[in-house]
Amino acid sequence: MQDRTYIDDCEPTESTTTIAGHVHEIRDLGGIQFVLIRDRTGRCQVVVKDDEHPALTDRVDDLGREDVVRVTGDLVVAEQAPGGVELFPDELVVLDAAATDLPLEIAKAVDADRSTRLDHRAIDVRSPETRAIFSLRSKVIVSLRSWFRDAAYEEVETPTITAAGAEGGAELFPVVYYDREAVLSQSPQLYKQVLVAAGFDRLFEFGTAFRAEAFATSRHVSEISMLDVELGYIEDHHDVMDVQEASLRHALDELRTRADRELTRLDVDLTVPTDPFPRITFEEARELLATEYDHEPEDPTDLDTRGERLLGEYFAERGQPAVFVVGYPEEKFYYRQDVPDDEIASRKFDLLYRGLELSSGGQREHDVDRLRERMVERGLELADFEFYLEGLSYGTPPHGGFGLGIDRLVQQIADLDHVSEAILFPRDPGRLAP
Amino acid sequence: MQDRTYIDDCEPTESTTTIAGHVHEIRDLGGIQFVLIRDRTGRCQVVVKDDEHPALTDRVDDLGREDVVRVTGDLVVAEQAPGGVELFPDELVVLDAAATDLPLEIAKAVDADRSTRLDHRAIDVRSPETRAIFSLRSKVIVSLRSWFRDAAYEEVETPTITAAGAEGGAELFPVVYYDREAVLSQSPQLYKQVLVAAGFDRLFEFGTAFRAEAFATSRHVSEISMLDVELGYIEDHHDVMDVQEASLRHALDELRTRADRELTRLDVDLTVPTDPFPRITFEEARELLATEYDHEPEDPTDLDTRGERLLGEYFAERGQPAVFVVGYPEEKFYYRQDVPDDEIASRKFDLLYRGLELSSGGQREHDVDRLRERMVERGLELADFEFYLEGLSYGTPPHGGFGLGIDRLVQQIADLDHVSEAILFPRDPGRLAP
Incomplete structure (x- = not known):
């Protein structure tokens, strides 16, 4: 099995942590990027600083929502982040790239009507x-x-x-x-x-x-x-x-x-x-x-x-x-x-x-x-x-x-x-x- | 709920025990009757002696196989009996009388063919x-x-x-x-x-x-x-x-x-x-x-x-x-x-x-x-x-x-x-x- 920890089970430790899941949201503030990774247990914010990891910054630039990724790095306590931690990655691997024309909004609570949601239930x-x-x-x-x-x-x-x-x-x-x-x-x-x-x-x-x-x-x-x-x-x-x-x-x-x-x-x-x-x-x-x-x-x-x-x-x-x-x-x-x-x-x-x-x-x-x-x-x-x-x-x-x-x-x-x-x-x- | 103990959970104690189930077998040796009661956990032998309980003897005379009964009495260790105990009843209640023309043999391992058994699966x-x-x-x-x-x-x-x-x-x-x-x-x-x-x-x-x-x-x-x-x-x-x-x-x-x-x-x-x-x-x-x-x-x-x-x-x-x-x-x-x-x-x-x-x-x-x-x-x-x-x-x-x-x-x-x-x-x- 690919090594990874479910987000809800992540605890900041001395060693590095690997998580895996879908890209839920990406925010690029110029010089710093936030990628929210979602697995079935929760969501974790991954933080990439351009000056520290230019190669990773390029990779995040190419990321799209719902891509499946595996991210390894240091987990740090961050009270403002979802789940109270942030991950500073050393490695980010794209396991599968998602198509870009999502038929439904997932990240925000948009009220698609029930019939549309059931048509695209997956x-x-x-x-x-x-x-x-x-x-x-x-x-x-x-x-x-x-x-x-x-x-x-x-x-x-x-x-x-x-x-x-x-x-x-x-x-x-x-x-x-x-x-x-x-x-x-x-x-x-x-x-x-x-x-x-x-x-x-x-x-x-x-x-x-x-x-x-x-x-x-x-x-x-x-x-x-x-x-x-x-x-x-x-x-x-x-x-x-x-x-x-x-x-x-x-x-x-x-x-x-x-x-x-x-x-x-x-x-x-x-x-x-x-x-x-x-x-x-x-x-x-x-x-x-x-x-x-x-x-x-x-x-x-x-x-x-x-x-x-x-x-x-x-x-x-x-x-x-x-x-x-x-x-x-x-x-x-x-x-x-x-x-x-x-x-x-x-x-x-x-x-x-x-x-x-x-x-x-x-x-x-x-x-x-x-x-x-x-x-x-x-x-x-x-x-x-x-x-x-x-x-x-x-x-x-x-x-x-x-x-x-x-x-x-x-x-x-x-x-x-x-x-x-x-x-x-x-x-x-x-x-x-x- | 009607009070009763599953047969497999029965332990001889000072107090009386109630079991309930189907009449699996009846043996009448003249003066002493053995009724084997079956529930989903096992079978228990009920012993009725004519000279001790003439009223119960009459009741056992009327019993048929597969009748549903509830029996209350004293549980006694009896190594030769199935499950290692016998029940000496004070009370025997018939909850439902069974029809007498069983379409399949239940008590003995008779090899009815598979099709017949499945036809009468219940x-x-x-x-x-x-x-x-x-x-x-x-x-x-x-x-x-x-x-x-x-x-x-x-x-x-x-x-x-x-x-x-x-x-x-x-x-x-x-x-x-x-x-x-x-x-x-x-x-x-x-x-x-x-x-x-x-x-x-x-x-x-x-x-x-x-x-x-x-x-x-x-x-x-x-x-x-x-x-x-x-x-x-x-x-x-x-x-x-x-x-x-x-x-x-x-x-x-x-x-x-x-x-x-x-x-x-x-x-x-x-x-x-x-x-x-x-x-x-x-x-x-x-x-x-x-x-x-x-x-x-x-x-x-x-x-x-x-x-x-x-x-x-x-x-x-x-x-x-x-x-x-x-x-x-x-x-x-x-x-x-x-x-x-x-x-x-x-x-x-x-x-x-x-x-x-x-x-x-x-x-x-x-x-x-x-x-x-x-x-x-x-x-x-x-x-x-x-x-x-x-x-x-x-x-x-x-x-x-x-x-x-x-x-x-x-x-x-x-x-x-x-x-x-x-x-x-x-x-x-x-x-x-x-």
Whole structure:
């Protein structure tokens, strides 16, 4: 490997230091040149004085922005410089020269519109602001995964291509699978459940869900990164909410201590409440919206986007960015448990975070006879669900789980206008490239 | 959560213990009953004596295999029992009764054919042998990921659905993407490279690659789990091999210490050589095959399956399960570096592990002009690669990487006949479900 130190790890010492990265900015003040080098950890100012190093001055004259260079020299404390140090080089090697017609501004926070930035995403991610989003995203995922690992959850991988028919609907992407028709998976729900039944009693999966909806909102994309979790031997859906809450709280806590640089760059103030996340019923949510905001969501069985945003505001003002809404009057999904005379109408919950639905979960129906009945009631073909019903027929513990949208979580943490900004190469009805 | 202890964590104490799981086996010796309970960590023998607990005896009479139960009682050391303990219950609760027509034998190692096992995979994974494969697989992935995390690699996520045209060939699965034609990603290669160019200079991705080939071998599936790695600021492809070797060695070492139970159950003797993995040139490999085995692969620019297997045997006999074959006379992939008068013909390598190609990698071409030339020579439409060429045009460090097949790695470690046995729900030309 080429010898070099990441900029953030540089410490002034007796010996020389080598850094490597892209030329972020060049300033020539006549007699003295400043070259700002950027690597993935930070930026370092390289100082070339004409009278000391005429050969290097000529080389800097030929440098262009985004050239890839390796610079070796003495690191000196300089409080006014970015990172508090400056490098006085003895050697500067150009590893690759960049083209000069950059399609996007990287060095300055110029507001190119989102579409242009996504069209040139491989350039856009060079800007320190965009880079911070993905560094943050990586840390969110690391923290969530570590929570589940530490709690003895097993990571599983379920298929992307699935048989057509099992879940109907226009929201599925058709795939030509050899001589058959297949679809891209909308959710690992059925696989998660048969695995819990088979003894994978605490599992999680970081996977991709595909939705072919023709949306045009700031909350939707066609390829969605999901954290899916399922666990057995629960008492009820509150156990599932406990897991959701503890894992999210852990991730947020970790970010506060380990992503300080990213949060600062993104100008985000991350509050993590010490109090439990509120758990309000669907009816309480509707009542609160009516009383506090005079807002009544049109569909009596659901909350609308505005309602979710207002609930978010209401609880945020009370120091609570996250709130569970528990129990919905009508259960749309056959696999969720619908308990007669239960304290709430169904054992479903949604998690709102800063006013956006991030996650949906609940206790599942593990009685196969009741499950069959509910599927028939909903007009589903039992033959399409053979592996699912078989998997649950041979001893299934009471279980539940949730699916958390990672893209939306990053959107909300980083306070981004649009969920596609939280994804390296997003997909939506109008975007299939890059 | 329902109170219980995983079987492997059970220790005889003064207080009572609760376990939960599936009924694996029942033996009734008249007056005394033995019920073997299975959870994901192990099996525990529950002993019910008729004269002590007539009520429990009746309950055990009604038990069936695979019923889900929770059992509370006193744990007693019993050296002859599995796990060295027995549980004398005060309470036995049936949480879910299983159907009685199990489609597969779970408790005894009966050799159902592979196809039947995969047809009923959710049942098959209940058998301790199959379960051990997936516990091992999970540990392989954990160990690999931890190596890359510790070495400051960033995890990225690239898209599954990509524009048709960029990579031609019959091996692509077509997707109907709204009103357009798209394909499932065959490799994150282009994305990895533009990200390295953009400053993600050490990255990895655990992703899925899709191959629509109509194969019928023991090494191929249609949905492939890959670990893709790319790194910048390399000297040459040997740096990439160093990373490949160190990460794989770490994973194998970890398994030896942390997957003892799984390796024992699968009857696998895992040798991890302390010597460096041999790196032989393509010509040396051909010569060795000719001299030692009188075998000459038909295609003069490649090794064949038999050749790989024989090389594997040759090095395994010398204590080396892994070997790199470096340099191929003709470079098929435009993105790999082809260095004139290089010590070897191209900067490509393959990693063979126990005689199977697990990984392929090399140094990439980072000179965009040369890259364009090579793409045109190969008849590619540059317009289809716009984002790739743009991404590499603005300063790209020398870089390289590899793609490691996780399914094959697990196949080879666990010594499985067929790669689909290493996958929970595999996909091949004949299999789209479960």
